[in-house]
Amino acid sequence: MKAGVVVFPGSNCDHDAWYAVSHNLKQEVKFIWHDSRSLGDVDAVILPGGFSYGDYLRCGAIAKFSPAMRAVAEFARGGGSVLGICNGFQVLTECGLLPGALVRNAGLRFVCRTVAVEVTNTASPFTHRARLGQILHLPIAHGEGCYVADEETLERLEAEDRIVLQYVDNPNGSLRNIAGILNESRNVMGMMPHPERVADPMMGGRDGLVILESLVSSFVSSL
């Protein structure tokens, strides 16, 4: 598999995602600069965590207008797999590739903590290697991770089985304990927890590999 990690000015988990894919999963991965109009020959795109363009207006609000995001939207429309992590999830909702929005945590403070997350759907390229109901211990690190959407959207997400990850003990006030969701076609996923941070036993766990290996094994049968 060849993955592309989009780098916005202010991305700061770009290298972590790159390292997890290249060193922990031993797959090919390249960086895609934010003003690239084309993604090149990649099988999957990762939008990393960080503070794209400083996130001073609204998280992800400026990133939405970058040339790279236009290319990502096109890639997604064509069925390409896109994983947005943390700030990447925020960017995906700003772009409309995923419904809803991520707002200030209910506690009003940035929270960095390892939390329990339940896998509530395994029929996706990002979770098919997990067991339904499996509990993953994944770190979160965000100030604006409270997922909100109108009632109709939430009902639809649930009815269409697009809520993939739910907090066991909600750390940020997200509606319906949402930690990660899919788009309609199930090729785009956004999640607030950081799977790339627990892809290595030295970092206190390997639960993040379930997500990343699911993505890779959609392309590489041997994994």
Place this chain on the structure above:
Amino acid sequence: MNSQITPEVIAAHQLTPEEYQKILLLMGRTPTLTELGIFGVMWSEHCSYKSTRIHLKKLPAEGPHVLQGPGENAGIVDIGDGYAIAFKIESHNHPSFIEPFQGAATGVGGILRDIFTMGARPIAVMDSIRFGKLDAAATGARNRRILEGVVSGIAHYGNCFGVPTVGGECVFEESYDGNPLVNVFALGVFRHDQVFYGKASGVGNPVIYVGSKTGRDGIHGASMASAEFNEESKQKRPNVQVGDPFVEKLLLEACLEAMQTGAIVGIQDMGAAGLTSSTCEMGSRAGTGIEIDMQFVPQRETGMTPYEIMLSESQERMLLVAEQGREEEVFQAFAKWGLDAVTIGEVTADGMLRVKDNGAVVAEIPNRALADEAPRYNRPHTKPLRTAPLDGPEIRSADLGADLKRLLASGDLCSKRWIWEQYDYQVRTNTVTGPGAEAAVVRIKETGTSIAMSLDGNGRYCALDPRQGAKLIVAECCRNLSTVGALPIATTNNLNFGNPERPEIMAQIVESIEGLAEACRFFEVPITGGNVSLYNETLGSPIFPTPVVGVVGTRKTALPVGIPFQRPGLTVILLGGLGSPESREFGGTQYAKVIGDFLWGVPPRLDMEYEKRVQSTIRELVLENVVESAHDLSDGGLAVALAECCFGPAEVGAGIRLTSTMAPELLLFHEGPSRILVSTATPDLVFASAKKNSIEAIAIGATLNESLTIRNQNAILIHYPVRELKSTWSGALEHHLLHDPVLV
């Protein structure tokens, strides 16, 4: 123009009449106002270390690992495999009191620039923060808001920049009421061949300004009150600068990319004294001159005078010298990241700092006069200020268990999770051991080596005896590193004191420095740099003398051994023994503070030879995986350390049986150093290692499920379910803070 220089103007620049005479001598003429401003800031205590320089020379600065000692933007030590680390600590005490959020945020920004201006990528930050007591009747609400502001300021800057905040300390003491301490430590990594220095070499090379535009913020933080300025003073911006961590992140990436081109000759950040210090220091180090013209300096406000531009402390700016003819390569790197980069002048041969405004010279001073000829004072020092009595009250506890709970709930000892969960301590996926541990451990992906770091201070010990206190702090940091298996290799320090013009305060400074020197020499952890913060006084009452020490060490990257007991059925061993404290040595303890609300006596004794052997023992035991947990005894003594060992996710407790004739209060809560608690399945191996190193090791009990029981000679001193102690400890800080209606 020269008529502007009145005695009032001189005083307003915090220059003494004698210092002004020295300026006249160095200049051979009356300085212009701009020149006076430049002297004022370069000769300030903050930039010149004029009160401490002669004493700082006593600190050991050399050792086998040291590649760069004091005098540069940060110290550099070798970590093997062709890699090195740059690290340093800096204070932002005064700004953090005036504006806690921005004060702390720009403190983080400043020290990060010190690290990456040398070419190192920052990989860890730690903070040592001190406040007045949160429950003080008159000032508690203010102290709570300062804490809240400082923590969110650190979080705001570090999280956005993308550096993990991996550890630190937080202390509450009446003496920091109205004078909080915010000391920020940062550490970066690079290869030996990637090191850059702040030198303006090569006559004719362009001097290039990069980063944020210059504004009027932070001009001359010290003072500004001459007649000429009163008219303008209505428009003066607050003296605290505003930080932009996003721009800093861009500046980091752009600088590291520009450095890779090979076109950069020297580079330095614009920190305190902004454009002034970066120009004259870079020139002075290279023995060159620098000529710049204000008209080329990017400005975000109109009508700025050369005085304002030279003294602005706008954040996120750098000055660099490039190889002549290769400017384009540098400009391209900065353009990619959307940052300003413009040539504002060039390196000259005459050793002068020449400032022009549209071609007209407005300041012309020898660089050396500014950077190296600053006054040095051997200020009078008598006996260190001391208000505490030698003897204290008789210690008799009504309920030892209740005392333990009160200690665990106290500000200094309770869990600081509420603080460090606001910091991203994992970004860059290198944090092997993060906040709340004995020492932070961050791996270097490229080499298989990990860096351990510990930051510590103890104002109470130093108030009792600054020399002994300083030695104990160094010993504690080295012990913390050893407890995670790391060999301590180098030190940075932040000296926080009151007014050095008071001989009894100057004595605290001198004694502390000499104590640091002795201990750092003994433990072979040379001091490669640091910071001095003086005049920490409010209404004539000084802070406790507070040297803060950061020690770094190395170990092979491996799964960590942590503080908590891992499982029941293991033997609990106390390395170093129970100690034999005198009652005077109990007066600086947390027990005396929290239960007795009193400070007296002397700090604990320290046998440095013995301490070193304890450290060698624990390093061996950890690296060979003989122990499953390790925790050193410090604040709160044996009982607090034992309780902390029970606070892991598994909540494993312990049954402890002691046989001592010591008074139970001393036995449980004295803070004698050189002691470490371990749990092990192979006690014989622990005893063998202790014997080999000639240190005491006592089996004091075993780990078990759910409760902590401490007996002495068959009397039960402490008996609690672990869960009860843990909930007291973990919820205390939030409980203290929630008393503030403003924060609810």
